[in-house]
Every structure is written in structure tokens, then in C-alpha cells.
Amino acid sequence: MIPSLQAGKNDIIMSGMNDTPERQETLSFVDYTHGGFAIAVKHGNPEGITTQRDLCGLTVSVQKATIQGELLRAMDCGINVMELPSDLDAQTALRAGKSQAYTADAVVAEYVVATTDDGKAFEIVRDPENPSGFNPVFSGIGILKDDTELVEAVRAALQALIEEGAYQQVLDRNNIGAYAVETAAVNQGKAAS
Numbered sequence: 001m002i003p004s005l006q007a008g009k010n011d012i013i014m015s016g017m018n019d020t021p022e023r024q025e026t027l028s029f030v031d032y033t034h035g036g037f038a039i040a041v042k043h044g045n046p047e048g049i050t051t052q053r054d055l056c057g058l059t060v061s062v063q064k065a066t067i068q069g070e071l072l073r074a075m076d077c078g079i080n081v082m083e084l085p086s087d088l089d090a091q092t093a094l095r096a097g098k099s100q101a102y103t104a105d106a107v108v109a110e111y112v113v114a115t116t117d118d119g120k121a122f123e124i125v126r127d128p129e130n131p132s133g134f135n136p137v138f139s140g141i142g143i144l145k146d147d148t149e150l151v152e153a154v155r156a157a158l159q160a161l162i163e164e165g166a167y168q169q170v171l172d173r174n175n176i177g178a179y180a181v182e183t184a185a186v187n188q189g190k191a192a193s
Helices: 002-006 067-074 087-095 106-119 148-164 166-173
Strands: 013-018 027-042 059-063 080-084 101-105 122-124 134-144
Touching: 002 134, 027 067, 027 087, 027 106, 027 148, 059 067, 059 087, 067 080, 067 101, 067 134, 080 087, 087 101, 087 106, 087 122, 101 106, 106 122, 134 148, 148 166
Parallel strands: 059 080, 059 101
Antiparallel strands: 013 134, 027 101, 027 122, 027 134
16 A cells, blocks of 8 residues: 555555554554454353453464464464454454454454444454553554645544544444544554553
């Protein structure tokens, strides 16, 4: 997507892109969500998963080459990380009982839970200690950093939506209100500590 932006084929990237220091070398981000990854389980939560630590010793399906796989392996507690070619494959593994949980970016997981079988197939694990999901990061609208006028125009537009309440209404309507930002800001993504 970034080369397409650099080639002038489009003006912005609005695709759930994480705001990272590496990407900030080329882009400025108007951040619109702050969320981590979420854990989805079969409806009724048969394994009784309530926290990230409850995944220890279980099989968790994830899309291949995602940060979720790396984070789960780093827990070093016997999680069998089942990496599959696509996010849909990871969802299917949970549905078929090949995994006991599925993880994805929180906004994606919320959508999957809300829309699969009209919300009757899966549920999100709500960990009160991690209301924005696990290991939250900022995601934003990517704009070439030299296009400062467009960056400011998009930031001001988002701020107006936040102030009038429309932003929160849209997030709440789509079950992602927990991942809201309080103010429209640029380049909040920081290096992992």
C-alpha cells in the first residue's frame, strides 16, 4: 500500500494500518483506534478462558506472519500456536474444534464475532485488565509525511467527528467502542518497550 501512495495512485491509506516508528519514516498517521489483539472462543466459552494466561497449554489459531503468533510464542507457557495462511482459516480452525481459541486484531475479532452466524458462533474474551485488548497499538490513516496540509485536514476532520460524538456512535454501533481514541492526534505509535 505504501508504494501505491508514493506513486501517487491514492492520497491516503485507510486499512487498519498500525502506526509504527518504522512506518513513520515515510508516513504520518492520524490515529483513529487504540487496540491490541483479542481472543475469540466458541460461544459459551467451553474452556473458561478469561485472561491471556488462560491460553497456556491450549491450541490457538492465528493468521500466519502476524504479531499475535509472536506474542503468544513469547509467553513461553506451552501455547500451541497454529499459524494458518489466512484469518478465515484461523477462524475455521476454532469453529471446527482444531483450536480452543483464535486471536486477531481486536477490531477484526470483534467483527468476526458479531457477524459469524449472526453472532452465535463465537464470543470475545473480555479481560477487565486489558479493556483495549492485549498489547494495544495505535492504528491510523496513513498519509505521506511531506503532505502536511492533508495530514492536518484529516486530523481536524477526525477531531470534529470526535467532538460531535459521531465517532463514538459509529464505534459503539460496531462493538468497537473500547478501542476509541480520546483525541485526534498524529503519530502516537511508539517503539515497543
